Amino acid sequence: xxxxxxxxxxxxxxxxxxxxxxxxxxxxxxxxxxxxxxxxxxxxxxxxxxxxxxxxxxxxxxxxxxxxxxxxxxxxxxxxxxxxxxxxxxxxxxxxxxxxxxxx
Amino acid sequence: xxxxxxxxxxxxxxxxxxxxxxxxxxxxxxxxxxxxxxxxxxxxxxxxxxxxxxxxxxxxxxxxxxxxxxxxxxxxxxxxxxxxxxxxxxxxxxxxxxxxxxxxxxxxxxxxxxxxxxxxxxxxxxxxxxxxxxxxxxxxxxxxxxxxxxxxxxxxxxxxxxxxxxxxxxxxxxxxxxxxxxxxxxxxxxxxxxxxxxxxxxxxxxxxxxxxxxxxxxxxxxxxxxxxxxxxxxxxxxxxxxxxxxxxxxxxxxxxxxxxxxxxxxxxxxxxxxxxxxxxxxxxxxxxxxxxxxxxxxxxxxxxxxxxxxxxxxxxxxxxxxxxxxxxxxxxxxxxxxxxxxxxxxxxxxxxxxxxxxxxxxxxxxxxxxxxxxxxxxxxxxxxxxxxxxxxxxxxxxxxxxxxxxxxxxxxxxxxxxxxxxxxxxxxxxxxxxxxxxxxxxxxxxxxxxxxxxxxxxxxxxxxxxxxxxxxxxxxxxxxxxxxxxxxxxxxxxxxxxxxxxxxxxxxxxxxxxxxxxxxxxxxxxxxxxxxxxxxxxxxxxxxxxxxxxxxxxxxxxxxxxxxxxxxxxxxxxxxxxxxxxxxxxxxxxxxxxxxxxxxxxxxxxxxxxxxxxxxxxxxxxxxxxxxxxxxxxxxxxxxxxxxxxxxxxxxxxxxxxxxxxxxxxxxxxxxxxxxxxxxxxxxxxxxxxxxxxxxxxxxxxxxxxxxxxxxxxxxxxxxxxxxxxxxxxxxxxxxxxxxxxxxxxxxxxxxxxxxxxxxxxxxxxxxxxxxxxxxxxxxxxxxxxxxxxxxxxxxxxxxxxxxxxxxxxxxxxxxxxxxxxx
Numbered sequence: 016x017x018x019x020x021x022x023x024x025x026x027x028x029x030x031x032x033x034x035x036x037x038x039x040x041x042x043x044x045x046x047x048x049x050x051x052x053x054x055x056x057x058x059x060x061x062x063x064x065x066x067x068x069x070x071x072x073x074x075x076x077x078x079x080x081x082x083x084x085x086x087x088x089x090x091x092x093x094x095x096x097x098x099x100x101x102x103x104x105x106x107x108x109x110x111x112x113x114x115x116x117x118x119x
Numbered sequence: 120x121x122x123x124x125x126x127x128x129x130x131x132x133x134x135x136x137x138x139x140x141x142x143x144x145x146x147x148x149x150x151x152x153x154x155x156x157x158x159x160x161x162x163x164x165x166x167x168x169x170x171x172x173x174x175x176x177x178x179x180x181x182x183x184x185x186x187x188x189x190x191x192x193x194x195x196x197x198x199x200x201x202x203x204x205x206x207x208x209x210x211x212x213x214x215x216x217x218x219x220x221x222x223x224x225x226x227x228x229x230x231x232x233x234x235x236x237x238x239x240x241x242x243x244x245x246x247x248x249x250x251x252x253x254x255x256x257x258x259x260x261x262x263x264x265x266x267x268x269x270x271x272x273x274x275x276x277x278x279x280x281x282x283x284x285x286x287x288x289x290x291x292x293x294x295x296x297x298x299x300x301x302x303x304x305x306x307x308x309x310x311x312x313x314x315x316x317x318x319x320x321x322x323x324x325x326x327x328x329x330x331x332x333x334x335x336x337x338x339x340x341x342x343x344x345x346x347x348x349x350x351x352x353x354x355x356x357x358x359x360x361x362x363x364x365x366x367x368x369x370x371x372x373x374x375x376x377x378x379x380x381x382x383x384x385x386x387x388x389x390x391x392x393x394x395x396x397x398x399x400x401x402x403x404x405x406x407x408x409x410x411x412x413x414x415x416x417x418x419x420x421x422x423x424x425x426x427x428x429x430x431x432x433x434x435x436x437x438x439x440x441x442x443x444x445x446x447x448x449x450x451x452x453x454x455x456x457x458x459x460x461x462x463x464x465x466x467x468x469x470x471x472x473x474x475x476x477x478x479x480x481x482x483x484x485x486x487x488x489x490x491x492x493x494x495x496x497x498x499x500x501x502x503x504x505x506x507x508x509x510x511x512x513x514x515x516x517x518x519x520x521x522x523x524x525x526x527x528x529x530x531x532x533x534x535x536x537x538x539x540x541x542x543x544x545x546x547x548x549x550x551x552x553x554x555x556x557x558x559x560x561x562x563x564x565x566x567x568x569x570x571x572x573x574x575x576x577x578x579x580x581x582x583x584x585x586x587x588x589x590x591x592x593x594x595x596x597x598x599x600x601x602x603x604x605x606x607x608x609x610x611x612x613x614x615x616x617x618x619x620x621x622x623x624x625x626x627x628x629x630x631x632x633x634x635x636x637x638x639x640x641x642x643x644x645x646x647x648x649x650x651x652x653x654x655x656x657x658x659x660x661x662x663x664x665x666x667x668x669x670x671x672x673x674x675x676x677x678x679x680x681x682x683x684x685x686x687x688x689x690x691x692x693x694x695x696x697x698x699x700x701x702x703x704x705x706x707x708x709x710x711x712x713x714x715x716x717x718x719x720x721x722x723x724x725x726x727x728x729x730x731x732x733x734x735x736x737x738x739x740x741x742x743x744x745x746x747x748x749x750x751x752x753x754x755x756x757x758x759x760x761x762x763x764x765x766x767x768x769x770x771x772x773x774x775x776x777x778x779x780x781x782x783x784x785x786x787x788x789x790x791x792x793x794x795x796x797x798x799x800x801x802x803x804x805x806x807x808x809x810x811x812x813x814x815x816x817x818x819x820x821x822x823x824x825x826x827x828x829x830x831x832x833x834x835x836x837x838x839x840x841x842x843x844x845x846x847x848x849x850x851x852x853x854x855x856x857x858x859x860x861x862x863x864x865x866x867x868x869x870x871x872x873x874x875x876x877x878x879x880x881x882x883x884x885x886x887x888x889x890x891x892x893x894x895x896x897x898x899x900x901x902x903x904x905x906x907x908x909x910x911x912x913x914x915x916x917x918x919x920x921x922x923x924x925x926x927x928x929x930x931x932x933x934x935x936x937x938x939x940x941x942x
Binding site for chain 2: 022031037048069070074
């Protein structure tokens, strides 16, 4: 059963930037890339748990600020040669509002 | 409709060209077909000697397995050499009769071993050393026979001899000249090499000219012109290679020693390219791997119709792949009438180093026994760095006594496989070798990416390069113009020149003007370009905060747990009880995890959560404290001693000058962090001689020092000059900072920058040219008028829009949320 939660407006997230959602299961990073695509990932690098929300967004990847691992925004998987994966969450945009889906 | 691209030669040069092409979007325009003479996929020819020695298997040296061809939609015809190029109908024909049309053709037929035209050269058991088939035949003979003779005491011959010896054969090396590897080594180094190879069990016959090879079907021995005879079950001819140009020649493509190509790797027929050992470029034929990789890149660039790549020839260095022997050679290693030699010789330790110096620059090098600095010398040589100021210490290498992080190790080969090479990331020698061989790595960057060795502080880079060289072999080199990152082929200097010359003032224009491959750039290029923009056009360019590293965006240092540190500025290291009270109150109010005194005389409050930063800054601001920029590529600190005000030895008021310097320079963005110090007398308690800009008071004024570093690579400063007044100190400081800001590459500290451009250059610009110095200082003051604001104060006003607070807090657990939704 799905559970869409309203997060905020598109303009509240800087382009090529990110904002954080504080949630019971830990921080979730909401990213916005240069094409105004929105992605939601667990704010934890699979390497050493670095906050991905503080990374550099480029195309459909974010580079972790701690040790420069690159994580794919659409599936949470690290770009080779690094190996690892972080959670992703479905998002949808209606009008200018962003919704996040949290499954149990 | 896709164009047909045909590659003749399924070897390293040809496939590398295809790989380079595949990295470009334009590769989609081609349907690619590859023809190879050998019945294999592409393998690493350089590693044939380890296979011969039994250290590796053929499978280990395959670079592109069949899946690679499939995955990339490439049709491979192996074991089917092209026998004809029909240039009128744009068609190639193979031995098996396949006829294939092409729009563009690449010839990469490599080279063939030169076989001496002497009687008996066609007997069974007489072999060249070129491909895996040669190796298999040699191994077969080594299984059943005992005596091997290698003709040729060059790089290839010695590797073959060493490998056959490891297979249990008695090996003699026959050489026409009186010293080994005469194309790479001078006499003293060659003697050391010969001695150590003899100790390993090789037998040498120098100054011997082979007359004939004896035997009826199989070889039984060889006879020299002086009449001497030597028994042999196997004869390897390793007297040189010749470009394999037969096919090109019969197709009417202009050849001399090799296939003639232009700087875009095109032959005289513009639809036909040639790369690798078969080409002759600007009169040079190369037999090493590095030039071939550079050629591949240019050829791919032209095939993609990008057309800005130019191959301008390569400076090569070489390296012998014989376990336990460290040897490096580059350039004009013999020297001539116009050059000087700087020589270090320690026969007891088996170390010999020679640098050939011409016009204040390195012109050639031979290193034996200790090659850790080979890559450094090679870089200085290729970049034409003026080494006059380094001359006294040059031979002792780049690593200085006291450098941290490499455990004093200088010889990778002497290390065991479980010895740790990279102390930052805990990478052992064996891990690196394994990654190189199993993943087919060729460059330092690739090794860094896969193993993380040398990827942090970089002090083990020399060791990693040694391991790479000895594992991958012959020649390893970084391209002369290192691209800024993988988004572009342009170097840092080219990007900055374009920004200045084309008046580019924002990131999008840079990406457009320089045809960036990645529309958003990446974490490497964006901070660099942002710096180049704001430092070149301080009044016009707008700082792009999303292109800054997190520390500069959030104005604090990110810690491993994602918290931040807060370090207020303490001008010149001189503080007051009020300031200390404010810091203490802030630490308590915001639950700071730890309070720390830094090496630069500041106070560090650790463990602050991001959302608390604006409030904490506001608290500090209200009490007169501002950002210390301890997180930025910026002026960090000016460390001082108490000077003549208090100290009985002090000659000048160092504290007041330090504060004045900090007031002038704070807030400025730099290529890298920048530290200063002012000491009140030559006892130098502020440690000014390991700072980027250091000032030491003397009785008659001030001594100015530049380019020091106290971190991973300790470097004492160079003395710039002495001045008499504080005003002069300020002006020289501003001018030095500005020239560093304008000339150094992003992330290049002053220490390596001064070594790269030479102290003389800095002296010319700052000491000899008074007008130029004043102009530099003026440009710095101008930029400071815009840069000097407290970022903390600015962010406090607008914390929410800068993302310091969460966009949303979902407090209830998910289950509860759902119940709410259901009700």
